Amino acid sequence: MQTTNRYHLLIALAVTCCGLLLVLLLGRHWLPANNTPLSVSPDCDISQQACTARDSQQAIALEILTRPVTSMVPLDIMVNLENIPAQNVTLNLQGVDMYMGIHQVALSPTTNPAQWQGELTLAICTTGEMRWQATVIAHHADKQTLANFEFSAR
Template sequence: MNAAIETLVFAPRASDRCPLCALVGALAAALALAILAKTLFLVPRGPTLLALDETCSISSETCSMPLPGGGRLEFALGPRPVRLLSPLKLEIRVSGSNARALEVDFTGVNTPMAFNRAYLIPSGNGVYGAQTGLPVCATGRMVWQATVLLENGERQMLAPFRFETEH
């Protein structure tokens, strides 16, 4: 029985018998750690939702907000006041950032509405524009949210703006 214990305790390890096996094991462990780190830290996350400024209404003024990492976003609608079933001109200006404005999504805040998205066209110097329209809703007063989708490399940002219309 003592010989069996000595064999278990003092037996040479696999790495002592096979240096190549030890190297392969260490490389496999390093690869597993690298994959785990990439999965946890480098996988792109969902878009960043920027804070809504409830004191500014784009139906009556140009609204702006700071962008993460620096820069500023300005958003204007026209003509004012915003009318339903009429052409609506959008102008987005991005300054101090390499973010690109891609589209604006309009949703009803107090009443669900159909999908309504305007795709922005760059006109140079950080200015983007589009023309769209808003549908008529059954209620008299409608609160809308216009969400600007921006992209900065692999990062997406959602910039919300609110306004009201009367029927």
């Protein structure tokens, strides 16, 4: 009876050690990424001009090149990064006042490693004008730097 208890204890200890080892080795993939949000000036209107979100060391600038910014028209976008060595950049687009889903656009690098480009199309809204939030996410190393830009479109 005592040998059986030791055997069960050893198995439980081995399973626990394997579980801890697995968490240590793979835990970084399950835990939320280290996010650094940048602040954008609230009076910058991305539908009219390029806007930049920054902190003391880095910046993300977003520009919608196609004007006017309207729904159901392909919009060319450009992102410029400052002191962010991004491996990839995505733009998440979602409605502010109305849930329209989350539209994710993978941006492509240009010949300039700090510049990324892409195209997005805004969904049409039955209320006429829609408020949108575009979140630019620069993925680098084991962290993400992000910036939120809001704008309106018809």
